[in-house]
Amino acid sequence: MEDSQKPEPPFLPKHIKENWIGPPDPVSKIRPIRHFIPENETVIEKLLREKHANVLEWNHTYWKKHNKAFKRERRQFVEQLQERQGADTAVTDDQMADFYRDFMERNQRKHRQYNLQWYGHSARLLGLAGLVAPLRLLRALRLLR
Template sequence: MLSNRINKACRLRMIVSRHTSTTPDAKSIQTPNPSKISSDMIGPPDPVSNLRTIIFRRPSNETNLEEKYRKLRTEVQDWNHKFWTQHNSRFFKERETYLKENLPDGKTNLTADEMSVFYKAFLDKNWKTHLNYNIEWYKKNLMLLGLAIQVKIKKLFRTKQTK
């Protein structure tokens, strides 16, 4: 199971690398067609959000429930990607500002102890955002879990009926 996912990720990475120039540009990446792939495909990590985009397979005989589940998975993935892109962008920007204001002359970086002051301040400032994100994340995942269970049960009964 895990080796299948790793193989899929490698295949997507090869597809992506074949369609990119020597300087990766998001616009030059050709995304595989979801109705022509044999399974979900996992892409390389996004440079800002650090999340891997998943291209969800769209089977030709997809039921309305399966389509609803696939679309909700895509929406949750997009929501998650947007949150972490904004969060990480804000983090990098604030870290850069902190370094400019606190870096003594002649030094190229701060120690881990010196940076811990920034990290704590950033986490304290954003605790409410993280709390709201976690609450929403759990809600969305429970919705996905409910749909996934429904899809599996329907598939189970569908295969038993065809035998």
């Protein structure tokens, strides 16, 4: 994810001294993160930060698309139900439960693929974090001396 590809939300501060987490996106429900970039950032730290930002963007894109589809299909379900039963008829909890179950069944394969990809991304990030943690510990110890 390059900075020039996507405009920054206006509430994200430009200059920070630690990671900053913004409010959730109204559609994806994913919180944006602005990562602090230290002056002495190593190549592996930069790689971890960039990979983390890419995973966050991938996650945001998936959930934005999923949530839009869910809302669209839910709206269509309610409209079709009201056409059959009359516009004044309220949708019951049981009817909505049927919709939710059907929606989840139709999207089960997509969710499984998402979970497998999420596990892969998380494992790679953990591996990089395992390389970065000792570097940061050594840096902190040198500062204490």
